[in-house]
Amino acid sequence: VSTHVGDRLAAYLDGELSPRERAEIDTHLGGCAACGRRLEELSSVDAAVRALPAEAPAGYFDTFPGRVRARLEPRPRRAVWRIPVWYAAAAAALIVAVIAPVVWKRSERLSAPASQDAIMPAPRPATGRAASPAPPSTAAPSADEGALRAYQHRRGEQGLAKRAPAPPSPEGGVLGARPEAPSLEESAPDEAVSGFAERPRAAVAPAAPPAPSPAAPPRAADERVGRASVAERSSTAETEESRERRRDKKALEAAAPPPAEAEAFTLAGEEMSYRELLARTARTREEARALREAWRAYLRRYPRGAGADEARVRMVEAGYTAYQLGRDPEDLARFNEDSTEYLQQRDATQSERVRQLQRAVER
Amino acid sequence: VERRSTNTPSAQGEDVHAEGDLLAKARGGNLFAFEEIVKRYQRRVYGVALRIVRRHDVADDVAQEAFIRAFRALDRFDTARPFGPWICRIAANLAVNHVRSPRAREEELPSGPGETSSPGEDPLGSVLAREARAVLDRGLASLPADQRAVLVLRAVEGLSYKEIAESLGIAQGTVMSRLFRARERLAAVLSPYWDTEALRARGEGA
Numbered sequence: 316v317s318t319h320v321g322d323r324l325a326a327y328l329d330g331e332l333s334p335r336e337r338a339e340i341d342t343h344l345g346g347c348a349a350c351g352r353r354l355e356e357l358s359s360v361d362a363a364v365r366a367l368p369a370e371a372p373a374g375y376f377d378t379f380p381g382r383v384r385a386r387l388e389p390r391p392r393r394a395v396w397r398i399p400v401w402y403a404a405a406a407a408a409l410i411v412a413v414i415a416p417v418v419w420k421r422s423e424r425l426s427a428p429a430s431q432d433a434i435m436p437a438p439r440p441a442t443g444r445a446a447s448p449a450p451p452s453t454a455a456p457s458a459d460e461g462a463l464r465a466y467q468h469r470r471g472e473q474g475l476a477k478r479a480p481a482p483p484s485p486e487g488g489v490l491g492a493r494p495e496a497p498s499l500e501e502s503a504p505d506e507a508v509s510g511f512a513e514r515p516r517a518a519v520a521p522a523a524p525p526a527p528s529p530a531a532p533p534r535a536a537d538e539r540v541g542r543a544s545v546a547e548r549s550s551t552a553e554t555e556e557s558r559e560r561r562r563d564k565k566a567l568e569a570a571a572p573p574p575a576e577a578e579a580f581t582l583a584g585e586e587m588s589y590r591e592l593l594a595r596t597a598r599t600r601e602e603a604r605a606l607r608e609a610w611r612a613y614l615r616r617y618p619r620g621a622g623a624d625e626a627r628v629r630m631v632e633a634g635y636t637a638y639q640l641g642r643d644p645e646d647l648a649r650f651n652e653d654s655t656e657y658l659q660q661r662d663a664t665q666s667e668r669v670r671q672l673q674r675a676v677e678r
Numbered sequence: 679v680e681r682r683s684t685n686t687p688s689a690q691g692e693d694v695h696a697e698g699d700l701l702a703k704a705r706g707g708n709l710f711a712f713e714e715i716v717k718r719y720q721r722r723v724y725g726v727a728l729r730i731v732r733r734h735d736v737a738d739d740v741a742q743e744a745f746i747r748a749f750r751a752l753d754r755f756d757t758a759r760p761f762g763p764w765i766c767r768i769a770a771n772l773a774v775n776h777v778r779s780p781r782a783r784e785e786e787l788p789s790g791p792g793e794t795s796s797p798g799e800d801p802l803g804s805v806l807a808r809e810a811r812a813v814l815d816r817g818l819a820s821l822p823a824d825q826r827a828v829l830v831l832r833a834v835e836g837l838s839y840k841e842i843a844e845s846l847g848i849a850q851g852t853v854m855s856r857l858f859r860a861r862e863r864l865a866a867v868l869s870p871y872w873d874t875e876a877l878r879a880r881g882e883g884a
Contacts, residue, residue: 361833655847
């Protein structure tokens with residue numbers, strides 16, 4: 316059979332041939348009973364597969380949408396954050412003052428493995444705290460500033476700049492002025508949009524003078540257009556906006572960013588984590604797995620950060636490395652999941668890098 | 679379906695919301711809109727998942743996860759494009775990954791949807807056809823999940839090779855070879871029944 320048009324029959328059946336090829340096959344089928352039977356067989360297999368029922372237990376679909384929805388609602392997460400405000404404030408202050416510099420130094424020496432602390436650094440800082448003129452991270456402005464430049468430089472080296480339009484700027488470097496993950500508050504979708512969904516990241520901005528705050532930021536969809544410019548707002552404006560948001564009592568979704576008052580700190584944390592993770596190498600399967608997890612944690616924490624795209628690719632790479640080192644199907648599955656997910660993004664700017672890995676794995 | 683969200687007066691008459699409209703709202707965080715999307719696609723998504731993972735509880739997980747991922751990725755999805763193929767691809771990818779995972783291998787061999795003989799209606803009609811169906815079902819179960827996924831996406835969902843390749847993160851050539859192997863295997867399994875009228879009729883009719 317295969318001496319006829321066998322190897323193209325499937326493509327013929329699946330409508331994957333050009334009109335010319337189709338016509339050729341049609342002609343051949345007209346005079347070849349064997350290929351005709353073969354084609355029939357193929358289509359019968361498909362039809363039989365289609366005919367197999369895929370039924371769920373009775374009532375399953377009545378409750379399914381609600382269950383999905385319940386998982387998307389942010390509520391269950393609240394409990395985690397429901398720690399006393401003063402406690403959170405103290406913890407944040409402690410971290411900023413003591414732990415962060417230590418982690419920072421470690422990361423600068425590029426030697427330490429990323430600790431969970433660095434990746435998930437911030438308990439919510441105090442409610443009232445952000446109103447104070449000096450946000451926590453300004454404690455070490457010079458270090459931040461230098462790091463920011465290094466980070467941005469590094470991004471440039473790695474070709475990330477095209478995704479996140481943030482060259483080092485005199486304003487203190489707007490780091491990837493991207494919106495955060497949408498808050499999923501069902502009762503007020505539009506509020507959600509104007510709240511977290513479109514909130515741009517503020518820069519660490521040690522250099523930003525406490526200028527009189529510009530007008531309230533544009534809201535919702537309008538802001539999509541002008542993210543970059545909006546992000547140049549001073550941190551003061553950011554603080555005021557954050558207080559307003561706090562009044563709205565928005566719940567944070569699991570992967571959602573920390574509250575705005577911690578933005579400056581978050582940014583520092585993001586950079587630290589990012590730099591630290593970039594510097595890590597995996598020599599064993601376990602290290603590679605841990606690195607993948609670390610990148611994943613980073614992405615959960617900073618899903619829209621300037622380093623997110625690179626992070627996604629790095630996560631894929633770490634998975635690839637893990638698989639190469641151990642040949643464990645589980646790693647392969649993770650790799651496949653990660654790489655596919657990456658490629659499914661509309662703005663997968665580094666698809667080729669990921670595809671290369673996929674091809675390497677298939678070999 | 680009632681209009682629950684008021685921002686856009688565009689939905690025509692009793693007609694349901696345009697999909698793009700719903701998706702745009704869902705993207706803005708509107709869970710009502712997204713729930714509507716879930717209602718529309720749940721059977722299809724579950725079907726894809728079940729055909730690949732072959733266990734209700736796992737298919738349930740996969741289907742939920744698919745919708746959740748889709749929701750979170752909505753801002754990267756072009757809402758002008760059809761949602762169906764996209765969500766099915768997500769589901770297929772998750773399903774395949776599950777089946778490949780060691781956790782899945784520890785689970786007992788799935789008894790497929792075909793074997794939990796659905797009461798009342800038998801799509802294939804006759805005793806012989808029912809037997810053929812059981813055989814087909816076992817044949818499907820015996821395929822590697824990768825092949826099964828490709829076959830399901832092609833035969834049931836009608837995705838193109840390119841779409842299948844993208845959804846599973848494999849090359850188009852791989853899609854073709856897996857499809858080929860899957861069909862070969864099932865054709866061989868079914869060959870004793872090939873002349874069964876019911877199956878044949880089914881095959882040509884569907």
